[in-house]
Structures are given as C-alpha cells and as structure tokens.
Amino acid sequence: MTAQDPATAPADGPQRRPGGRSTRVRETVHAAVLDAIAEHGVDHVGIPDISRRAGVRDSSIYRRWGTRENLVLDALLAYSERLLPTPDTGTLHGDFTALATELAAYLATPLGQGLARALAYNTDTDASGAARNAFWSTRFRATAPILTRAATRGELAPDADARLALELLIAPIHFRAMLTREPADAEFIDRLATSVCRALSFGS
Structure with a gap:
C-alpha cells in the first residue's frame, strides 16, 4: 500500500x-x-x-x-490582495492619493518588486492566468466603493467605470516601478490623482 x-x-x-x-x-x-x-x-x-x-x-x-x-x-498576488487597503478619506482625490501612495510604497519593497517582476515575466498558463484574473477582479471590486462614495457626494456620475479608474491610476505607478525606475513620490502621486479625476470628468 x-x-x-x-x-x-x-x-x-x-x-x-x-x-x-x-x-x-x-x-x-x-x-x-x-x-x-x-x-x-x-x-x-x-x-x-x-x-x-x-x-x-x-x-x-x-x-x-x-x-x-x-x-x-x-x-505574491494573495499577499498583495490582503495588504492593499481601500481608503476612505472623504474625497475622491484623497482616496486616489491614498491608494496610489500605498501601491507605490508596496512596489518599492522586495515583495512588491517581486510581484512586478512576476507579473511582467511569468509565462501565461491556466494556473497563472486564473490567479492573476482573480487578483485583479478582487482589486476592481475593492475599488468600487471609492467610486460609489464619490457618486453619492456628487463628485462623479453613478455609472463611472471602476475598472477604468483603477487602470488609469495604477498604470503609471507600475510603469515607473518596472520600466523607468523613477520614484513615485508625493508630488507625482498628487499630479496623477488630479489627472485621473479630470480625465474621468470627476473634477478634483
């Protein structure tokens, strides 16, 4: 046996x-x-x-x-899902700023750098694709309350696209972390949050 x-x-x-x-x-x-x-x-x-x-x-x-x-x-995806919170600062610009700040700080750590490299260089398989899709679906759902609260405050339309908003916010941070290696400092994050608000016609 x-x-x-x-x-x-x-x-x-x-x-x-x-x-x-x-x-x-x-x-x-x-x-x-x-x-x-x-x-x-x-x-x-x-x-x-x-x-x-x-x-x-x-x-x-x-x-x-x-x-x-x-x-x-x-x-890394499981750890990141637990680590990155959904802020509630009272304003859309503040929430975007807090979310971007947390992400930039995480991507500067060894684990965050590891996640960026793994996402960029991992060969697609059914298992890795499922893990990646589950992670991003969770992040989009976690971000949705930010937009819901903003709509309640009159900062944006009720049908605003949560996925698009998150993509616009985090893509430049990942770009800096993975490609240009420029810092995503407070000044950059403030300009980024303002630009995303304006691009989505939320106002800042």
Whole structure:
C-alpha cells in the first residue's frame, strides 16, 4: 500500500470541511515563499527550499502549482490582495492619493518588486492566468466603493467605470516601478490623482 502524501492525506480525527486542509497547506507554502523572497529576492526562490521551509513535499508543490513561477505569482498576488487597503478619506482625490501612495510604497519593497517582476515575466498558463484574473477582479471590486462614495457626494456620475479608474491610476505607478525606475513620490502621486479625476470628468 502506498503511503499518502502528507500534504494531501486526510487528517486524523473528525473530518474538516472540504478545502480546509488544502487552504492551510496553501497558506503555509505562501508564507514560505514570502520569507524566501524577503531573504534572497524573487529570482532566487526555489521549490526545494520552499518545500523545506513549509514542511510540504516538493512533489505536492509541483502537483498544485506546476512551476516555480506559478507558485511565486500565486503567493505574491494573495499577499498583495490582503495588504492593499481601500481608503476612505472623504474625497475622491484623497482616496486616489491614498491608494496610489500605498501601491507605490508596496512596489518599492522586495515583495512588491517581486510581484512586478512576476507579473511582467511569468509565462501565461491556466494556473497563472486564473490567479492573476482573480487578483485583479478582487482589486476592481475593492475599488468600487471609492467610486460609489464619490457618486453619492456628487463628485462623479453613478455609472463611472471602476475598472477604468483603477487602470488609469495604477498604470503609471507600475510603469515607473518596472520600466523607468523613477520614484513615485508625493508630488507625482498628487499630479496623477488630479489627472485621473479630470480625465474621468470627476473634477478634483
């Protein structure tokens, strides 16, 4: 009889809800990936090291994520989703400024730089595409209350496009982080927030 993989074998005792153990394994592996990136940078993350850190067989990691790149992208997207908040400053310009400031600060960290590189260079697969799409869908939904509150205050039309607003705001920050390597400082972010408000006819 072949022994079951510890990452997939059922736990002793009462049965947990479906997906409970799988979720715990995913969180443990993600934490190991984030620790490895913080210590060595995204380019030096390896599945054998992640397996050792997480206490999960490397065969289980390959079976679930397929490649190192998929694993890194999934871990970074999950972390970023939890990290980046939805601000509520009382004005649309203030919310855009706060959101852009948080993003710029994150992209300046080793984990944020790792996410930018992973998004730019990861080869598209079904797994990586699903992780990326889930992340951006979550970010668009999280941003929607900013526009809803702004419409209630009369700063923009009720049918404003939340996805377009977010894309206009974050694209220049990612551009600077990934391509020009220019800082996204407070002056730049203020001008960016003002420009996005005007471009979407929200007023600033």
